[in-house]
Amino acid sequence: MNKIKNSFILFITALVLCLTGCLPNDSDSDISVVSNVGDKNSNSSDIKNTGLLNIYYVNVGQADSIIIQFPDKSSMLIDAGETINNAVINKIDELGITKLDTVVATHPHNDHISEMPSVLKKYEIGNFYLPKVSHTSNVFETMIDIVSEKSINVKEAKAGETITVPEGFKCDIIAPCGNNYSSLNDWSAVIRLVYGNTSFLFTGDAEELSEREILEKGYNVSADILKLGHHGSSTSTCNDFLDAVNPKYAIVSAGKDNSYGHPHKETISKLNEKNIQTFITYDCGTVTATSDGNNIYIKTESGEATESVGKNEISNNTLNDTNNTSDINKNNKAEEKTNYIGNVKSKKLHRENCISLPEEKNRIVFDTKEKAYEQGYSNCLNCNP
Ligand SMILES: [Zn+2]
Ligand SMILES: [Zn+2]
Structure with missing residues (x-):
């Protein structure tokens, strides 16, 4: 018990030091990102679009892990899954990443942080964001111990913060909005990333309570791709939130035959009613979304093969394989299909x-x-x- 207390004190100390800017490696003083809070007209077509943004919704079973790689090869990790065959570390290595500029642990449940201690240990870490809540698990303790040992720069994940990302991108934290929740899930950091005319929402395990707070605060949540909250549970993705996000595509990170029954059928029928195409990691494997700032291309590991319906050419060898690739062209939204x-x-x-x-x-x-x-x-x- 003492160890837990000590760990948490260290965590809070690190957080406070960091928030007051005393840690030597606090390099966040020159944030150039414009906050998008409350901006209903999010589409920033004036920004320079150079290169491809790649987002990997990693297949980590009944867990969450998302790796984002910017065109300048800087990177962000949101959650680090369950420890299944080192899936997160393997993917990071496969992408040739040695430094994670931003790491976010959305909330301290094991299915989001199990591989985090190994990740923090192995790679150079820029800023590490986590909500101001502790947990009594071994994984959480170990994670905090490593943060302290490596003097990792900790920042509080809370609504209103902006994450430093390359020029041309905007990345806002829009939850947690409050500081008192009975469910750890509602502590989840919710992140909105914008690149040109494309946008992405990452919701951790945030449930309806948090979704409603986000809407009440007036944050812009619109996104082309929504990573569904809490693995597609019916306790997340309430109708008002889904309407406000109004995604074209949804991603569910869940394990085959998981004991929670995720994603819940209520959620899937909501998505179907709105013609939102849904990718579930247990069916699709790791799902990769690639944006050039105007179009989003989605590739799965397991798709039987689809033609790209893209109108705009993306010139990058990462997209040479157009099999398994589907395209959202914002100006050519999918019509109702008759066949x-x-x-x-x-x-x-x-x-x-x-x-x-x-x-x-x-x-x-x-x-x-x-x-x-x-x-x-x-x-x-x-x-x-
Ligand atoms: Zn979870
Ligand atoms: Zn959770």
């Missing part, structure tokens, strides 16, 4: 823009769903036509 694609082998029925379309030779086109059902087809779980 459905069946997979003659698996008897699954897909929307035309599903990421999991079968190979050309295994396709059959239906003009109504009913005709497909008559022939024994059932809905693809991913696009749920």
Whole structure:
């Protein structure tokens, strides 16, 4: 118990030192990011768009971990999953990252910080953001011990903070808005990243209480891609929040057959009703979203293959493989689809823009769903036509 107390005192000390700017490596004094708070017209087309932003929603089972790599190769990590085969570290290494400029532990639940101690130990860390709440788990203690040993620069994750990102990007923390929650989930740091005309919302495990606070505070939450709160649980993604975010794509980070039943079917039906295409990591593997500031391209590890429906060329060798790539062109929003694609082998029925379309030779086109059902087809779980 003493150890826990000591750790937490160290944590608070580090936090206070950091907030008062006394740590020698506090390099955050020249923040050039403009806060987007309350700005309803978020699309900053005046900023210079150079290069590609890559966001990896890492397949870490029933857990969360997101790696963001900016065009200048600086990087951000949001959560570090459950320790499954070192999935987070393996992905960081695969991307050639040796320094994480920003690390965020959205909240201290194990499914968000289990690999964090190893990550903090292994890489050079710029700023480490975490909400001002402690936890009594071994993982949390170990994490705080490493922060203290390595004198990592800790910053408080709370609404109103901005995260330093390269020029041309904006990154705001919009939750937690308060400082007293009964559920650790509502302490989750919620982060909105904007690049040109594209935007992304990362919600940790924030639940309806936090979502409502964010809306009450008037923060701009609109985003093209929403990482659903709390692994797609029905306790998150309330209707008002989903309406305000108004995403085109949703990502659920969840493990196959998890004991919580995540994502909950109520959440998935909400997304389907609004024609929001959803990617679940247990189906798709790691999901990669790439933005050039105007268009977003999504690639999954496991998609059977889709054509890119992109109108604009992205010139970068990371996108050479256009298989498995789908594109949102902001100026050419997906229309209501009149055709459905069946997979003659698996008897699954897909929307035309599903990421999991079968190979050309295994396709059959239906003009109504009913005709497909008559022939024994059932809905693809991913696009749920
Ligand atoms: Zn979680
Ligand atoms: Zn949680």
